[in-house]
Amino acid sequence: MAEILVLVDHVDGAVRKTTLELLTLARRAGEPAAVFLGTGFDAARDTLGEYGAAKVYVVEAPELEQYLVVPKAEALAQIAQSSGAAGVLLTSSPEGKEIAARLAVKLGSGVITDAIDITVVASEIVTTQSVFAGGYTVTAQVTRGTPVITVKPNAVTPEATGGSVGAEEKVAVAFSDAATKARIVDRKPRAATGRPELTEASIVVSGGRGTGGDFAPVEALADALGAAVGASRAAVDSGWYPHAYQVGQTGKTVSPQLYLACGISGAIQHRAGMQTSKTIVVVNKDPEAPIFAMADFGVVGDLHTVLPQATAEIQKRKG
């Protein structure tokens, strides 16, 4: 069976959940092989094997950390060519998409971004995407070259195989001059919030204009549910919450099991970022707010009273 390469998304060897989702999907199309770029592979080996990576390609080079994405794209292109892989899967993050874009040009291959599912039809990899703010579902396939596909977080529940890494191959890459044109000169890690990462969370609680700038009830409900916190563009533009937490067209796209929109009217800009959520709950003072049309459950009321009551009730039920 041909190899399906999965680019490992990790921080110093701590493998992100999205990678486990990719390994799970890769098994449908072939033999999953992980590509690990950077330092920390020893910490990642067992996890990758457990989720089905029979083989791992490892590239360690200082360029991978010092320069923007091009060294990663060059390393992945080299491995894709030498392994004769039948496909390459990456996470649909800004970096994943940028690597995919350069990889597709290097390989002369088609690229599909933001897949929400992958199936195999007549031995071709077929993707499902949600487009135009979730208004349409599109299935597509790459017709030229090695399919390069980026997949959104939460596309599938990761399933362990209980396996282990059978083969490790250290790969040396000779980087081009183009690889070193954009230098990372400073890097300040974001302060940890203790909450799940927004795009990976299975529950997201978001606040908008209706918070009036007070996100405390939104955060308290999120913490009671073990959820991530999001914000609408109106709230971010007002300076109430950092841009990194913005859900919508110019922020993050999320597709959690449960999305709670609190004090958010539901402009197209916001819907584009959350419409594929499985269950949607709305709290808004305005019964005419368009977001109620999407709600599986809605409360017409002031979030400043409804959310604290819900939080208290949840804590009571959880004992």
Place this chain on the structure above:
Amino acid sequence: MGAAPASRNPPGLGGRNPAMKIVTLVKHVPDATADRTFNAADNTTDRAGVDGLLSELDEYAVEEALKIAEAGDGVEIVALTMGPDGADAALKKALQMGADSGVHVVDDALHGSDALATAQVLAAAIAKVGDVDLVLTGMASTDGSMSVVPAMLAEHLGLAHVGFVGELTVSGATVTARRDGDVASETIEADLPAVVSVTDQINEPRYPSFKGIMAAKKKPVETWTLADLGVDAGAVGLDAAFSVVREVTKRPERTAGTVVTDEGDGGVKLAEFLAAQKFI
């Protein structure tokens, strides 16, 4: 931009010899607030049946170019678009905001072009503009939203690409950019020429002034075909696409759920719903 190299080549479109030449990519897109759809015959985006406008996210790139021009001497801004007849409306807006000239790449063979072909054509157009120091783009189009064209363009041109930039400074032959990612805030330095895509956090795009609107009518706009760019018509368009849409399905409207009005117990009812759905 006083530090421009002395060896700079002859003038481009503007007929001057700018110290710095910036190309801003602009895209004419179907209005996202309208009912967007697909052409039934070939599953391409319907660009005729829906009102179009300058992709909102491109306005930030135009604005950033104008700010660089205002801060230095001899900066020339060329707005570049690719699209069918009518797509030059996006150029008009950029010219009204203050860009110096426009280029519209239009060719029937381009219909249905994917991101790879689009990047290839834009790269050829940028090469034809000539002596470009900086290519500025928005973070995504508001229709396709793939965000891959800037990186593909940089790959074709052999240049650095810095994406999702929230703050930009140009000094000599280097750009310095700050971008705020999920796990860290990074400062990037890149050699010019470079491709930079900017977020909606970088500035507040201006509205065209009356003076700007009048001045735009006199600004030069060139129309280029694939032949002008030396791009083979067989390498672009729907038939040459690297991927194919198999099926398009309109998502069923979400069926409206239960909506209750808070009468002092709205929070409890919310918690009951979550419990019934096994979220708690």
